[in-house]
Structure formats: C-alpha cells, structure tokens
Amino acid sequence: MKNTFSILLSFIFLIFLAACGNSGDKKDSGMMNTGDAAQKVYVAPGEYDEFYAFMSGGFSGQISVYGLPSGRLLKVIPVFSQDAEKGYGYNEETKPMLNTSYGFVPWDDAHHPELSQTDGVPDGRWIFINGNNTPRIARVDLTTFETTEIIEIPNSGGNHSSPFITENSEYVVAGTRFSVPFPQKDVPIDSYKENFKGALTYIKADEPGNMDVSFQILVPGYDYDLAHSGKGKSHGWTFFTTYNTEESHTLKEVNASQNDKDFIAAVNWKKAEEYLEQGKGKKMPSDYIHNYYDEETHTATSTEKKEVTVLIPSECPGLIYYLPTPKSPHGVDVDPTGEYIVGNGKLSADLTVHSFSKMLTAIENEEFEGEVDGIPILKLDAVSAGTVSSGGLGPLHTEFDGKGNAYTTFFISSEVVKWKLGTWEVLDRAPCYYSVGHLMIPGGDSKSPWGKYLVALNKITKDRYLPTGPEMNHSAQLYDISGDKMELILDFPTIGEPHYAQAIPADIVMENSKKIYPIEENKHPHAVKNEKDVRVERDGNVVRVYLTSIRSHFNPDNIEGIKVGDKVYFHLTNLEQDWDTPHGLSIMGARNAELLVMPGQTETLVWEPQKAGIYPFYCTDFCSALHQEMQGYIRVSPKGADVPIKWSLDGEE
Amino acid sequence: MKINSLIALVLMLIISACGGDSNHQKSEESSGEVQSMISEPEDPMENWQDNKGIGPVSSVELGEIDPEIAAEGQKLYEELCTACHKVNKKFIGPSPKGLLDRRTPEWAMNMMLNPEEMIQKDPIAKQLLIEANGAPMANQNLTRDQARKILEYIRTL
Numbered sequence: 175m176k177n178t179f180s181i182l183l184s185f186i187f188l189i190f191l192a193a194c195g196n197s198g199d200k201k202d203s204g205m206m207n208t209g210d211a212a213q214k215v216y217v218a219p220g221e222y223d224e225f226y227a228f229m230s231g232g233f234s235g236q237i238s239v240y241g242l243p244s245g246r247l248l249k250v251i252p253v254f255s256q257d258a259e260k261g262y263g264y265n266e267e268t269k270p271m272l273n274t275s276y277g278f279v280p281w282d283d284a285h286h287p288e289l290s291q292t293d294g295v296p297d298g299r300w301i302f303i304n305g306n307n308t309p310r311i312a313r314v315d316l317t318t319f320e321t322t323e324i325i326e327i328p329n330s331g332g333n334h335s336s337p338f339i340t341e342n343s344e345y346v347v348a349g350t351r352f353s354v355p356f357p358q359k360d361v362p363i364d365s366y367k368e369n370f371k372g373a374l375t376y377i378k379a380d381e382p383g384n385m386d387v388s389f390q391i392l393v394p395g396y397d398y399d400l401a402h403s404g405k406g407k408s409h410g411w412t413f414f415t416t417y418n419t420e421e422s423h424t425l426k427e428v429n430a431s432q433n434d435k436d437f438i439a440a441v442n443w444k445k446a447e448e449y450l451e452q453g454k455g456k457k458m459p460s461d462y463i464h465n466y467y468d469e470e471t472h473t474a475t476s477t478e479k480k481e482v483t484v485l486i487p488s489e490c491p492g493l494i495y496y497l498p499t500p501k502s503p504h505g506v507d508v509d510p511t512g513e514y515i516v517g518n519g520k521l522s523a524d525l526t527v528h529s530f531s532k533m534l535t536a537i538e539n540e541e542f543e544g545e546v547d548g549i550p551i552l553k554l555d556a557v558s559a560g561t562v563s564s565g566g567l568g569p570l571h572t573e574f575d576g577k578g579n580a581y582t583t584f585f586i587s588s589e590v591v592k593w594k595l596g597t598w599e600v601l602d603r604a605p606c607y608y609s610v611g612h613l614m615i616p617g618g619d620s621k622s623p624w625g626k627y628l629v630a631l632n633k634i635t636k637d638r639y640l641p642t643g644p645e646m647n648h649s650a651q652l653y654d655i656s657g658d659k660m661e662l663i664l665d666f667p668t669i670g671e672p673h674y675a676q677a678i679p680a681d682i683v684m685e686n687s688k689k690i691y692p693i694e695e696n697k698h699p700h701a702v703k704n705e706k707d708v709r710v711e712r713d714g715n716v717v718r719v720y721l722t723s724i725r726s727h728f729n730p731d732n733i734e735g736i737k738v739g740d741k742v743y744f745h746l747t748n749l750e751q752d753w754d755t756p757h758g759l760s761i762m763g764a765r766n767a768e769l770l771v772m773p774g775q776t777e778t779l780v781w782e783p784q785k786a787g788i789y790p791f792y793c794t795d796f797c798s799a800l801h802q803e804m805q806g807y808i809r810v811s812p813k814g815a816d817v818p819i820k821w822s823l824d825g826e827e
Numbered sequence: 828m829k830i831n832s833l834i835a836l837v838l839m840l841i842i843s844a845c846g847g848d849s850n851h852q853k854s855e856e857s858s859g860e861v862q863s864m865i866s867e868p869e870d871p872m873e874n875w876q877d878n879k880g881i882g883p884v885s886s887v888e889l890g891e892i893d894p895e896i897a898a899e900g901q902k903l904y905e906e907l908c909t910a911c912h913k914v915n916k917k918f919i920g921p922s923p924k925g926l927l928d929r930r931t932p933e934w935a936m937n938m939m940l941n942p943e944e945m946i947q948k949d950p951i952a953k954q955l956l957i958e959a960n961g962a963p964m965a966n967q968n969l970t971r972d973q974a975r976k977i978l979e980y981i982r983t984l
Contacts, residue, residue: 690968693906693907694906703906704905704906704909705905705909705910706905706909722910724910724911724965725962725963725965726919726962727910727919729910749907749910750965750967751907751965751966751967751968751969752965752966752967752968755965798961798962798963799960799961799962799963800960800961800962824918
C-alpha cells in the first residue's frame with residue numbers, strides 16, 4: 175500500500191512537471207537566454223513599440239515600417255511602385271507621382287531611407303528615399319505616412335549615393351553610381367573615358383512641394399557609390415565614395431578592381447553656394463520631372479523641368495577634393511562629432527578612417543599627390559586618422575552608438591564588428607545570418623544616436639525560417655547593444671531587399687500623426703462634400719460619377735445609362751470623419767486596382783466598360799457589420815443605346 | 828479515500844500553478860455583465876426623460892431657437908449627417924424630426940459626440956443599433972460647439 179502510494183505520488187509529480195512546461199530543462203538547453211531575449215522584444219498586445227523603423231523595400235520600390243523591438247510590421251508605404259492594396263499609382267490622383275521624363279514608370283529600386291534632421295538630429299517630419307534605377311528621390315510625410323513628392327535626377331544612372339541629408343535638411347544628395355554621357359548622347363560604349371561623366375546632385379529639401387535640383391557638380395566618370403553628409407565641425411561638407419577610378423566599362427567585377435586605392439570625394443557645398451551666388455553655375459539643358467501630391471486637393475501634379483545649373487570643379491577651386499581610400503570603398507560614414515570619416519574598402523579587410531581636421535590642414539598646406547580634372551587628390555598620410563584592423567572580410571557600412579563606439583558590417587564574413595573611435599581597437603564581434611549589408615542604429619548616422627538597438631539587414635535568409643520555395647524574404651536581426659557585448663535578440667523577415675533603414679523614437683512621430691483629412695479642407699475639384707451633390711454627368715463619352723461612401727453604403731448605388739465606349743470616372747469621397755475608417759471601391763472587370771479612400775479624402779478610378787451588362791461594385795475594406803451589403807450595381811448598355819443617365823439610392827433619384 | 832483526496836488536492840495545485848485562476852476570474856466578470864443586462868427595463872425608451880446618455884454633455888440649456896445658429900447647424904447637418912439621416916423618413920438611422928419629444932437634449936448631443944460608447948452602454952442607443960440592423964452611428968469627430976449647432980437646427984424641424 176505504501177509502495178503504491180509513493181509510486182502514485184511520483185507519477186503525479188511527473189504530470190505536474192509536464193503540465194507546467196518542463197521549466198527544469200530550460201537552463202541545460204540554453205533556453206534561459208532565449209527567454210531573456212524574448213522578454214526584451216516582447217511588446218504586450220495593445221502596447222506600443224519604442225521605435226518606428228523605416229526599411230527600404232529594395233526592389234519592391236516601397237518603404238516598410240516596423241516597430242522596434244517587436245519587429246511587428248506596421249505599414250507598407252508605397253513610394254516608387256504601384257500598390258494595388260492602396261490604389262497608389264492606379265488611381266488618377268496618384269498616377270502623376272510615377273511620372274518621369276521617360277513617361278509613367280511604375281517601379282523602382284528603393285535603397286536608402288533618410289529621416290529629416292534639425293541640427294543634426296532626426297526630427298520625424300519627413301523621410302526621404304532614393305529610387306536607384308530611374309534616378310529619383312521621394313519625400314514621405316510622416317504625419318500621414320504618404321509619399322508627397324518625387325523628383326527625378328537628370329544626367330545620372332543608378333542614383334545610389336543618395337539621399338543622405340545635411341544637418342538641417344537643407345539638401346539631400348544624389349551621386350550617380352553609373353556614369354553616363356552628360357548630357358546624354360549616342361556614343362560608342364568604348365568611348366567611356368572620353369564621353370562618360372559623373373554627376374553629384376544637390377536637391378533642395380527643406381520646403382515641402384519645392385524639391386528641386388539646386389545644382390550638379392560635373393565629376394570624372396567614376397562610380398559614386400555611397401555618401402554621408404558632414405555634421406558638427408564638418409557641417410557644410412558631403413563625402414561620396416567612388417570605385418572604378420579605372421574608368422572601365424566592361425567586366426567591372428574585375429576591371430573596376432585594379433587600383434589599390436579609390437577615392438572618397440569631399441564636397442564643400444557651402445563653397446558651392448558661394449560659387450552659385452557669384453554666377454559660376456552654367457545652365458545646361460536637361461529633362462526631368464517633379465511630382466507633388468497636394469494634401470488639400472488630394473491630387474498629384476507633375477511639372478517638367480528643362481534646365482540644370484552645373485558647377486565645373488576646375489573653375490571652382492576648393493569645391494571638391496579626393497581622399498585616397500583602399501580598396502573599392504563602399505560605405506562612407508561620419509561619426510557623431512563630425513571628425514571621423516570612415517571608409518569601408520569592400521575588397522579590403524581593414525577600415526580606413528580619415529580625420530576631418532587633418533583634411534582641412536592638408537588642404538591649407540596643399541599636401542596633394544595629384545589632380546584629376548581640376549580635383550586635387552590629398553595625400554593619404556596627411557588625412558588618415560587611423561586604421562581598424564579587424565580581420566573580417568568585406569567591410570560595408572558603419573553606424574555609431576553615441577558612446578564613442580562604431581559598428582561595422584562585414585559582408586563576406588557575415589558579422590558585425592564593434593570598435594572604439596580614436597583607439598581603433600576591436601571590442602566585440604557578433605555573427606549575422608547571413609551576408610549582412612547595411613546596419614542601422616536608431617539615429618546611428620546622426621549627431622545623437624539612440625544607441626540601444628542595432629538592426630542588421632541580411633541578404634541571405636536560408637536556414638532561418640520555414641522554407642517558402644526557392645525565394646525567401648530577407649532577414650533583419652535585432653541586437654541589444656546597451657551592454658558591452660552585442661546580443662542577438664530577434665530575427666524577423668522583411669520585404670523586398672531592404673538596403674538601409676532608419677529608426678526614431680515613436681513619440682517624436684506619434685504626436686504629429688494625422689487621423690483623418692478634415693472634410694471641410696477637402697479641395698479636390700471633384701469632391702462631393704454634401705449628399706445633395708451626388709450625381710452622374712455625361713459629357714460626350716466621358717461620364718463622371720460623383721459618389722460618396724459612409725458605413726455602410728454608397729450614394730448612389732444604382733447607376734444606369736453607361737454605355738460601352740464610355741470613359742467613366744468614379745470620383746469617390748469618403749464622408750467619414752473617424753480614424754481608421756477608409757472605404758474601398760472595386761468594379762467587376764475594371765482594368766485597374768481598387769480605390770482605398772481615407773476619411774475625408776476623394777479619389778478617382780477610371781473604368782472603360784467593355785461589354786453590356788450589369789456590373790456590381792463594392793467596398794473592399796471591411797467597415798461594419800453591414801460591410802457585405804456595401805455594394806451597388808451599374809448598368810452598361812450597348813454603344814449607341816438610348817438609355818438615359820440615371821442614378822438612385824433607395825429608389826430616390 | 829485518502830488517496831483520492833490527495834489526487835484532487837494535487838490536481839487543484841496543478842490548475843492553480845498553471846494559471847487557471849485568471850480564466851476563472853474573467854468568467855466571473857462576464858457573468859456580472861450578463862446580470863446587469865438582465866436587470867435593464869424591457870423597454871429602454873421608457874423613462875427617456877431621465878436618460879442624459881453617456882458622454883461629455885451633462886446639461887444643455889435650451890432657450891428660444893436662434894435662427895443664425897440653426898442655419899449654421901443646418902449646413903453641418905447636410906454635410907456630415909445626411910448620408911444616414913433624412914428629415915422626412917427613417918433612412919439608415921432615424922429621422923431627426925421631433926427628436927426632443929423622445930430624447931433629452933443631453934442624450935442627443937452625447938450620441939453625436941460619443942457614439943461608440945453610447946451604442947455599447949446606453950440602453951436607448953443599444954436598442955437603436957438593433958433597429959438600424961447593426962449599422963453603427965459614425966463618429967464624425969464633431970466639436971461640442973458643432974453638435975450644439977446641429978441640435979439647434981433639429982429643433983426647427
């Protein structure tokens with residue numbers, strides 16, 4: 175009896191252990207650490223993340239917004255690519271945003287998001303991003319998280335070293351990664367050395383609606399790869415990395431990697447402003463387009479530009495210098511004090527750090543080792559502050575924690591290396607999974623980083639998540655960098671091929687967030703702000719349907735008198751004035767996307783009906799218990815039929 | 828017998844150690860809610876004169892109708908309300924005609940200003956939501972001043 179009792183007891187004890195999740199095992203299997211990490215990234219349901227993180231969508235052309243530390247996806251902001259989810263680039267109001275001098279270009283490769291700054295600190299007003307393929311720069315307004323402005327960059331190919339902003343958002347820059355004839359012309363490709371030129375472009379960025387090419391600097395035909403603007407003592411300067419100083423035009427993998435040293439181009443843009451004032455700028459004919467989305471008319475317009483102002487270095491002494499940098503440098507990053515300029519030689523194992531103060535002295539003493547097209551090349555010894563000998567392979571990018579430390583990614587050896595500014599000593603290294611490109615510390619390229627987290631943006635994801643066929647989403651990895659050692663605390667998948675990211679404390683952005691568009695401020699020329707004004711109008715074969723939506727109906731919801739061959743514009747105004755109550759509109763057979771109209775906004779869908787019949791339309795965004803009933807019918811009659819235009823709701827015409 | 832009670836004790840221990848408690852508490856709370864729903868009067872429209880609704884408005888003084896304020900209210904009503912309310916018939920929601928013969932002015936303004944909470948908690952608003960086939964009153968983000976103007980217009984109907 176006693177025996178049975180103790181057997182039973184131990185049996186019950188076992189059940190007890192099993193029911194409570196085997197906590198005794200955790201330590202042995204290293205689960206305790208995982209538990210700690212989980213706690214660090216856990217943001218309880220209903221609670222907010224500490225940071226907004228903005229990641230480029232790479233070849234998706236968009237920006238995706240994540241919360242940190244949770245890694246929750248908050249939003250995808252359409253920028254350079256059509257987005258059927260929101261109607262962006264499909265509706266009549268946003269189509270002009272994708273206009274270029276080549277016509278409508280509904281895709282781009284979005285690389286480097288860059289937050290606006292005031293006094294060198296991210297201020298949460300806007301985020302800029304470059305389109306690499308058909309060179310463009312966009313501004314996203316962070317009160318609405320909508321793209322409000324896109325400017326095309328002329329005389330460029332591959333807008334890669336972009337849009338790294340100046341300290342007070344005076345300019346964003348756009349260096350060309352691929353040199354092309356300037357201006358474009360039909361020449362043999364093997365006349366590269368003779369005909370191809372680079373352009374470093376400065377875009378005025380401090381005033382919404384007025385982004386414009388302020389000036390371009392005509393530079394030798396190298397590849398201008400990445401950039402960063404100076405800050406603090408180096409405010410007024412921008413640094414661009416170059417490769418292909420060989421000026422090769424084929425098999426660049428080999429032929430652009432011959433020289434031991436390439437350059438960092440140091441541009442004194444304050445000096446450029448002086449030269450422009452003195453009239454040293456040359457006007458050159460050029461075709462490019464500026465697009466602006468007006469929040470009051472809810473409509474974008476495109477403006478053609480026909481001219482750029484160009485500065486020629488040989489005519490503008492002191493405008494630009496080359497700093498020799500081994501070897502094929504990729505990232506160029508300026509530390510929070512503005513003193514150190516870190517060049518990451520992607521074919522080197524070491525980092526080359528230049529000193530801004532030494533550079534100024536070297537310029538003063540004319541310590542030059544040569545000159546290209548009127549651009550002096552400074553002596554490496556005269557400008558070098560030190561070298562970080564890391565033992566890693568393929569350094570790409572560096573960010574800073576504001577506590578005197580720098581963090582550099584190594585693509586080939588898949589790791590982040592932490593080192594100390596000034597002593598150049600390596601402090602820690604952490605593996606990435608796998609092939610890390612950019613990294614991001616909130617504010618990590620500004621004067622005041624919030625150095626608590628680091629995000630590694632990895633190119634290869636195999637083995638990290640459940641397989642999803644031959645292609646997987648790229649991977650971001652979050653590290654806690656608040657202690658001496660970096661600690662990996664979260665993996666999360668990202669959209670497209672994210673290149674770079676920016677993050678900012680949530681409260682800076684949140685307090686300015688818009689919840690609705692006030693209906694009384696709606697100045698859309700086809701808005702219906704009063705139910706009395708809903709109507710259908712015919713003008714030749716153009717029919718305009720002035721439609722409203724509110725939970726849970728459209729007005730009108732019965733429309734007749736449309737004919738095959740008509741061009742029908744549905745102007746839908748969402749009369750809601752409540753947060754997070756968009757309404758959609760979709761029409762069977764329309765060769766278009768849906769509309770997704772925010773509260774107080776008007777958007778337009780164009781429909782060219784092909785066949786006679788009855789066509790249902792409905793709201794796509796679940797809005798209330800009666801969402802399903804938010805629908806209507808359109809009657810389409812054959813061409814030449816004499817069915818009159820008619821519209822109604824609930825039988826009332 | 829002794830063993831059985833021991834098993835029961837240990838089982839209880841397992842349940843409490845594994846967090847069964849919070850569930851228990853929750854079900855008690857929700858049964859409390861059920862209780863209060865049952866105790867509501869059968870016709871929530873009865874005693875409407877005592878119901879000021881739930882929201883920022885606790886008292887409204889009505890004087891002579893001010894035609895200027897009513898005109899401003901009419902403009903707001905036509906822009907923000909007519910999608911769901913028609914003067915001459917029940918549409919999505921009720922006609923506003925004669926509103927103050929069946930609701931207090933405070934209730935009317937709270938319904939305009941705080942519809943989400945009203946349809947969840949106020950017995951009359953809950954009943955109206957059912958009559959509207961579950962179509963909730965949209966929050967049009969009115970200011971208190973705007974709601975007062977619309978009320979003034981409704982008095983003229």
